[in-house]
Amino acid sequence: MNSPTPTLDQTQDDLLERITPTGGERREILDPATGQLVGHAPVHGLDDLEAAVARAAAAQPAWAALGHERRSAVLLEAADAIDASAEALARILSREQGKPLNGPNARFEVGGASGWLRAAAATPLEAEVILDDGDVHAELHYRPIGVVGAIGPWNWPQMITVWQIGPALRMGNTVVVKPSEYTPLSVLALVEVLNTVLPAGVLEIVSGGREVGAALAAHPSIGKVMFTGSTSTGKAIIRSSADTVKRLTLELGGNDAGIVLPDVDPSAIAEGLFWGAFINTGQTCAALKRLYVHDDVYDAVVEALADVARAMPMGVGLDEQNVLGPLQNRQQFEIVDRLVEAAKRAGANVLVGGDPDRDGPGNFYPTTLVEVADHDLGLVQEEQFGPALPIVRYHDVDEAVALANSVDVGLGASVWSSDLVEARRVAARLEAGTVWINAHGAIHPMVPFGGAKQSGYGLEFGVEGLKALGVPQVING
Known part of the structure; x- marks a missing residue:
């Protein structure tokens, strides 16, 4: 038998x-x-x-x-x-x-x-x-x-x-x-x-x-x-x-920046932006952690990204329908919560999320998008390592590059554009070990990977x- x-x-x-x-x-x-x-x-x-x-x-x-x-x-x-x-x-x-x-x-x-x-x-x-x-x-x-x-x-x-x-x-x-x-x-x-x-x-x-x-x-x-x-x-x-x-x-550690140029198709890049930021519920060293969007496309990009974020199910990992899970430990939950709450007190606008159930089971922090005007906020300057993405409006590319390079770490970065020539010009100015174009965090076993600065x-x-x-x-x- x-x-x-x-x-x-x-x-x-x-x-x-x-x-x-x-x-x-x-x-x-x-x-x-x-x-x-x-x-x-x-x-x-x-x-x-x-x-x-x-x-x-x-x-x-x-x-x-x-x-x-x-x-x-x-x-x-x-x-x-x-x-x-x-x-x-x-x-x-x-x-x-x-x-x-x-x-x-x-x-x-x-x-x-x-x-x-x-x-x-x-x-x-x-x-x-x-x-x-x-x-x-x-x-x-x-x-x-x-x-x-x-x-x-x-x-x-x-x-x-x-x-x-x-x-x-x-x-x-x-x-x-x-x-x-x-x-x-x-x-x-x-x-x-x-x-x-x-x-x-x-x-x-x-x-x-x-x-x-x-x-x-x-x-x-x-x-x-x-x-x-x-x-x-x-x-x-x-x-x-x-x-x-x-x-x-x-x-x-990293605090990766992404720069969205004014020639993008917002709907075409929204899902790529989402997974660049929220893969593994944001718990990735080379995840997109600061997003700079040109004023000309800001509203459309933010709206398209928010639509994607709202549609992604979060829950217990063994449930087959979920694609986002909890933060791995309570300490990391508290770091993300602290940074978002400080941003809210400083006047930042929470577009999606930002309202965790602090007493419920599990370390679940909702997918959160935050419009940020003050670049000195901790949510921008610190590596949040979780599902909370600060979004900064900019007016010219020189400004965006300067802001992206203003932190003391440089693991990865990305440029989003329909013009590959211009995207590569901007990429060459970013202080990061890897700069992706129209993607973020994509790695390959034959492509060297390492960081710059700290x-x-x-x-x-x-x-x-x-x-x-x-x-x-x-x-x-």
Whole structure:
């Protein structure tokens, strides 16, 4: 007699059971949409970190010795393992992080994790002949760093973890992952799936607090730290890493500006503007967080954007119809609420939203559009990291560019126009690591991504991302 096919809940529960600690300290992880228990995460300490680093260091020489071709083959098998567990991973992610299953959310993120891992495995990296003039033959090669520390965020926990570990493993490093305390289950589950394929010790995980992250950044056996998160934490990692002169890739906070030029078709760009700002309910480093709209099209653009915003359903992530979810944690809810309330007191006009149920279940903050006349308001100057978009009217492009460049971060930016030549001229004037035209936040595994100013340094993705996970070595002769 055949065994019954496991249900989605059974496969999800099986994966949660495999990552649930059987001893030691652990803590409850609650669903930010409902407050219900999702599972229990281990609380690892410094001794656990030491053991994980030791295992990764011991496994690294053999992993490096496999060579690029064999390592890539293993990573492709690991991507297959993600695909085989995709629905269970997505449901755990939805329950823990809050993002819905559908839209550019949980299922999208799991698919992105698999896809980026495949891209890291498939990206060629050949030795580069620097000089060959008959007297000197010089080649540039990249060798493994050793053990890489990967410290991830809570907004895209699975996909960003793969952004960190995929190129690191491909280049012959081993990795110790430290997930956010807010979303450890999503990353523990991902690592559990990957480790059904990877050799022992190649990928380790420690699920601890800030002291574990600080110790990882300072650890003498860690050769590089990759970090995605706030600028303030990035600065702390820089300080912690200084004594051991670690290599760093830091993707830090942003406050991305979008500039709408006067020649646009408002209805054609409205949905792109919406998802640029509100993907993952605004909880994205490279989301559109300040929108500057020319006076000639201001009213039409705002009306079209408001129509889109009102139509997008928000609710519990496991409900298939929703495309927006709660803020992942109460602290972030309070930040968004504080910034919007301060803007309202200062006379800003709330067009949509701005009236959360502060006593209801879940960290739901409604999609909010705010007309802002005072550019110095916190809602404009600070990264809100949530579903509240300030909209600023401008009269000439020079003014808009100056306002867009006026903050101390520069992760991304965008220009919206029917004239690509003019859009590119404006884009070249913006102080950001990536400037999109008629889109915002669109990324590709072969296109380098990184920040300017206090949004961090180092590049991820593609050939440049692989190079960043190796030590350059010139062989001369």
